[in-house]
Structures are given as structure tokens and as C-alpha cells.
Amino acid sequence: MPEEAATSPENPRVLIVEDEGVVALDLARRLSQLGYAVCGPTDRGEDALRLARDLSPDIVLMDIVLDGALDGVDAAGRIRDELAVPVVFLTAHADPETLRRAGAAGPYGYITKPFENRDLTTTLDIALYKSRMERRLRDNEQWTAMTLHYLGEGVITADPQGLVRFANPMAETLLGVSAARLLGRDLATLYKTLRDPEQGDIPDGLEGAREVAILCREDGSRLPVEQTLSSILDDRGRALGTVLVFRDISRRRDVERALRDSVAGLRLALTETVNALTVTSETRDPFTAGHQERVSRLAEALAKALGFSDEEREGVRMAGLVHDIGKIHVPSEILTKPEALSAMEMGIVRDHSTVGFDILKDVPFPWPLARMVLEHHERCDGSGYPAGLRREDMHPGSRILAVADVVEAMTAHRPYRSAWSLEHALAELAKGRGRLYDADVVDACLSLFERGDFRF
Known part of the structure; x- marks a missing residue:
């Protein structure tokens, strides 16, 4: 050969x-x-x-x-x-x-x-x-x-009449039905889902959109899945059928729930810690007991009226609860003095913003609490303290705290003066609109009290 x-x-x-x-x-x-x-x-x-x-x-x-x-x-x-x-x-x-x-x-x-x-x-x-x-x-x-055989997602294809032509092993597992029983069946009757209450609304007919639903299996059990339904088109754009891709997200759900529970626990611990700081600072001055809590409530209401997000409002509320934490360095005799303070004593009191900042700056809060505490006595025209900042240099939360703090302080009793009426306090606030205090915050505050949407 x-x-x-x-x-x-x-x-x-x-x-x-x-x-x-x-x-x-x-x-x-x-x-x-x-x-x-x-x-x-x-x-x-x-x-x-x-x-x-x-x-x-x-x-x-x-x-x-x-x-x-x-x-x-x-x-x-x-x-x-x-x-x-x-x-x-x-x-x-x-x-x-x-x-x-x-x-x-x-x-x-x-x-x-x-x-x-x-x-x-x-x-x-x-x-x-x-x-x-x-x-x-x-x-x-x-x-x-x-x-497709080893893909971790279920894949089902159907012809233009909606009859199943292909199903991979993961689709069999997720549906609890063998491929022999899947082929030739109507996809709409085979794959039934309910709207997931944890899922936001998805517009009808959104091609290729990923959505979360609850899969109703033939054995009566239910399974949270993430699914995508898309058309199969030829090179001329004519429909050849549909492809459904879906996957089990029950484990992801468990992790998300555990994470939410953990975050909720951390937030609770954080709140209790802030409350403890508030109580610690206020026990030294019985005349201002409850001041920080009331400022916190008004500041949160103002943030809501100004369109702040839930997370931003929570940050402003927390800052209000500890905005005077720095007063723990001020001697009690100064805090309770029933007459005007000397220049030296006033300087000690004014240091409370900086002391509060130093106390909070290294604490890993999810909000800039230390900065808001530092700036809550700043004024829009630069006449405030400790840094003489102007409006554009202040944090938005600081501008809210400045208004909430001054309104609450004017309407509360102090050792050296009686409480002002709410009308008198709001009139004084209006005088400083745009000069001392942020105009938008002042307008929101006046509107809250005039409409009766807020009360101390």
C-alpha cells in the first residue's frame, strides 16, 4: 500500500x-x-x-x-x-x-x-x-x-404557540418536573407565579426585565425566583418563540433578611448609645433637660418638610439628640448661673460645639453627626461660631439644627430669663431670615407652626 x-x-x-x-x-x-x-x-x-x-x-x-x-x-x-x-x-x-x-x-x-x-x-x-x-x-x-446543562439557572424555551421545546436540568429541579413531562406542555400553565410582596411594581410588557416573583410548583410548594422572559427573533425580526430564564433566590433572601435584622440591631444599639449620651449631658443641667430631644424632633420635622430622604432625616434627628453633648465640659455653676454670663464664661460655653465635635469625630456614625454638632451655632452671614462659616460652607443639616435649636431655646425657660411665647420666638426667627438663618429652613419652620403640623 x-x-x-x-x-x-x-x-x-x-x-x-x-x-x-x-x-x-x-x-x-x-x-x-x-x-x-x-x-x-x-x-x-x-x-x-x-x-x-x-x-x-x-x-x-x-x-x-x-x-x-x-x-x-x-x-x-x-x-x-x-x-x-x-x-x-x-x-x-x-x-x-x-x-x-x-x-x-x-x-x-x-x-x-x-x-x-x-x-x-x-x-x-x-x-x-x-x-x-x-x-x-x-x-x-x-x-x-x-x-445550559451546567448552568445554575433554569432555562426554558417555547415555540410561538407557547409549547415547551427545551428545558435544562436546573429548570427541572426548580420546577420539580422531569424534562419528559415538560416538553410539549403549555408554558403559561406549567410556569405559574405570584407577585412577590417584597418586589416593587414592574411595568407590564417590559421585554427582558428582571423581576422577582413567587414560583408555584406542582407539589404545592412556593419558591422565590428572579426571572427574565425574552423573545427569540430571527435575523428578520420575526418571533421564533420565547426563552424564560429563572433562578432560585431563597438563599439570597435569607441573607438579605439576616442583614436587615443585623442592621436593625445595630441601629437600635446606635440609638440607645446616642440616647445615653443625651441623658449624660442633660443630667448636669436640669434647666435644659429635654432640650436636645425637642430640638431633635423639630429638626426631623423640618428635614421632612424640606424633602430630605429617610436616611438624611434620621441623621438630622440623631444630630439633634447630641448637639449639646459638648456641654459636659462646662462647669455646672456656669450652666445654672441665674444671671448674664461674663465674657470668659461665655467663651467656655461656646467651646461646647468644638468639644462635642471632638467627642464624636472618631465614632463611625453613618451620618456626619460630628460636623453638624460643630456647626449648629454658625450663622448664614458668618457671625456665628466657632469658625464663622457662611451659609454655603455649612452642612444642610447644620442649617436645620441652627433654626431648631434657637426656636426651642427661645420658647423654654432659662435660669437668667423666662420663656418667650411661640409667637414672639417665631417673629424673632423671621427677622433673621436669610441673614442669620437659612431662608428655606425658616419658611419651613414658620409653615409648620402656622399650620399646626408641629408642637413642642
């Missing part, structure tokens, strides 16, 4: 199976001249199958009439089924019965003897191109099939 011809990656390998020796030699010569690498030749179907296994040719040029137990049609069928190597029939027999049998073997072309080189190269090139495209398609299908 002739030795295998030398090959290169650029030269397609052709196995010649021909029962006429002269024709086989002529084919080998022509193919070599045309740039092909020749394998074989052989004149038996059994040898063709063995050589195809051993040499892995790119294509087989197969005569239909061969010696041995396997003729060309039978050998071609075995090579196609076992090795997926393309076969082109080479024959002088063109009777209907022969062509019928040959067609059943799935050939990639026919060359009828006698033939020209042009016919040979055209047929082989077309067959090789078709084989490469089919192999690429098979590889892609295999990649897709394996990906």
Missing part, C-alpha cells in the same frame, strides 16, 4: 478509495498537483474505514463500487456516523437506485467519471467548506448544550 503523502496544515488531506488502480493513481497525481495531500489509496470499504480512523483525513473521495464486504455507500455511511468525515462519491454509475442509496449515506457531493480538474476542485472545495461550517455549528451546539 502506498505511503501517506507529506502534508502541511494548509493542504487538505484527501483519502482516495477507488477500485480501479489506474484511476486511483491518476486521482492521486491530479490532487497533488492541485495542492491536496493524498492519503491511501485503497480499493476496499473495510480498509477505507480503518484508514479514516487512523489517518483522520479532511475528506474522503469514495468510489461506490468497491471490493470486499463493504461497498462505497456502506463505507461512507460508517465513516459519516463514526468519524463525521465528509465523503464525496466518485462513480460512473448514475442509475436511480444507486443514487438513492448514495443519497441516504449523506454525501457532500458527487463526481461522475470522467471528470475535469475544475469539477474535482470545485466539488472538493464546496464539500470542505460545508464540512467546516457544519463542524463549527456542531461545536457551538455542543458548547451551548454543555453550558
Whole structure:
């Protein structure tokens, strides 16, 4: 048997199976001249199958009439089924019965003897191109099939009538139904969900939108899932069906609930800590007991009226509860002195903003409490303390605290003066609008009291 011809990656390998020796030699010569690498030749179907296994040719040029137990049609069928190597029939027999049998073997072309080189190269090139495209398609299908098989999400496809055509193993697991029972069933009756109360509304008909729902399984159990339903379109935009992708999010839900519980616990601990600080600072001055709590309530109401978010309002409320924490450094005799303070004593009192900042600055609050405490005595025109900041340099929460603090202080008794009436205090506040106090905050405060939406 002739030795295998030398090959290169650029030269397609052709196995010649021909029962006429002269024709086989002529084919080998022509193919070599045309740039092909020749394998074989052989004149038996059994040898063709063995050589195809051993040499892995790119294509087989197969005569239909061969010696041995396997003729060309039978050998071609075995090579196609076992090795997926393309076969082109080479024959002088063109009777209907022969062509019928040959067609059943799935050939990639026919060359009828006698033939020209042009016919040979055209047929082989077309067959090789078709084989490469089919192999690429098979590889892609295999990649897709394996990906879908091991995908951690359920995937179901349905035809335009809504009947299930494919379901991967994860879809079987999540639905609790075997693939044999899924195929051919109506997707709408098979996959039933309820609206998840924890999920916000999703607009109807939102293509490809991810939403959370409660899957009602056939065994009566329910499972929280995240799902996406999308159309399958051809290259002309025509609908071929739909694909449903869904996954179990019960574990994620458990983690989210645990996280929410943890955050709630931390917030409670934080609130209790702030309350303890408030009580600690106010026990030294019975005349201002409750001042920080009342300032906190008014500040929160003002933040709500001004459109602050829930999280921002909570930060302002917390800052109000501890805005005078720095007064723990002020001697009690100064805090309870029933007459005007001296310049030195006033300086000590004014330091409470800075002391409060120093106490809170290293505490990892989720809000800038230390800054708001530091700035709550600043004024919009720069006449406040401790830094003489102007409005644009103050935190929005600080501007709210400044108004809430001064209104509460004017309407409460102090050792050195009686409480002002609410009307007098609001009139005084209005005088400082835009100069001492933020105009928007003042307007919100006046509106709250005038409408009766807030009371100390």
C-alpha cells in the first residue's frame, strides 16, 4: 500500500478509495498537483474505514463500487456516523437506485467519471467548506448544550404557540418536573407565579426585565425566583418563540433578611448609645433637660418638610439628640448661673460645639453627626461660631439644627430669663431670615407652626 503523502496544515488531506488502480493513481497525481495531500489509496470499504480512523483525513473521495464486504455507500455511511468525515462519491454509475442509496449515506457531493480538474476542485472545495461550517455549528451546539446543562439557572424555551421545546436540568429541579413531562406542555400553565410582596411594581410588557416573583410548583410548594422572559427573533425580526430564564433566590433572601435584622440591631444599639449620651449631658443641667430631644424632633420635622430622604432625616434627628453633648465640659455653676454670663464664661460655653465635635469625630456614625454638632451655632452671614462659616460652607443639616435649636431655646425657660411665647420666638426667627438663618429652613419652620403640623 502506498505511503501517506507529506502534508502541511494548509493542504487538505484527501483519502482516495477507488477500485480501479489506474484511476486511483491518476486521482492521486491530479490532487497533488492541485495542492491536496493524498492519503491511501485503497480499493476496499473495510480498509477505507480503518484508514479514516487512523489517518483522520479532511475528506474522503469514495468510489461506490468497491471490493470486499463493504461497498462505497456502506463505507461512507460508517465513516459519516463514526468519524463525521465528509465523503464525496466518485462513480460512473448514475442509475436511480444507486443514487438513492448514495443519497441516504449523506454525501457532500458527487463526481461522475470522467471528470475535469475544475469539477474535482470545485466539488472538493464546496464539500470542505460545508464540512467546516457544519463542524463549527456542531461545536457551538455542543458548547451551548454543555453550558445550559451546567448552568445554575433554569432555562426554558417555547415555540410561538407557547409549547415547551427545551428545558435544562436546573429548570427541572426548580420546577420539580422531569424534562419528559415538560416538553410539549403549555408554558403559561406549567410556569405559574405570584407577585412577590417584597418586589416593587414592574411595568407590564417590559421585554427582558428582571423581576422577582413567587414560583408555584406542582407539589404545592412556593419558591422565590428572579426571572427574565425574552423573545427569540430571527435575523428578520420575526418571533421564533420565547426563552424564560429563572433562578432560585431563597438563599439570597435569607441573607438579605439576616442583614436587615443585623442592621436593625445595630441601629437600635446606635440609638440607645446616642440616647445615653443625651441623658449624660442633660443630667448636669436640669434647666435644659429635654432640650436636645425637642430640638431633635423639630429638626426631623423640618428635614421632612424640606424633602430630605429617610436616611438624611434620621441623621438630622440623631444630630439633634447630641448637639449639646459638648456641654459636659462646662462647669455646672456656669450652666445654672441665674444671671448674664461674663465674657470668659461665655467663651467656655461656646467651646461646647468644638468639644462635642471632638467627642464624636472618631465614632463611625453613618451620618456626619460630628460636623453638624460643630456647626449648629454658625450663622448664614458668618457671625456665628466657632469658625464663622457662611451659609454655603455649612452642612444642610447644620442649617436645620441652627433654626431648631434657637426656636426651642427661645420658647423654654432659662435660669437668667423666662420663656418667650411661640409667637414672639417665631417673629424673632423671621427677622433673621436669610441673614442669620437659612431662608428655606425658616419658611419651613414658620409653615409648620402656622399650620399646626408641629408642637413642642
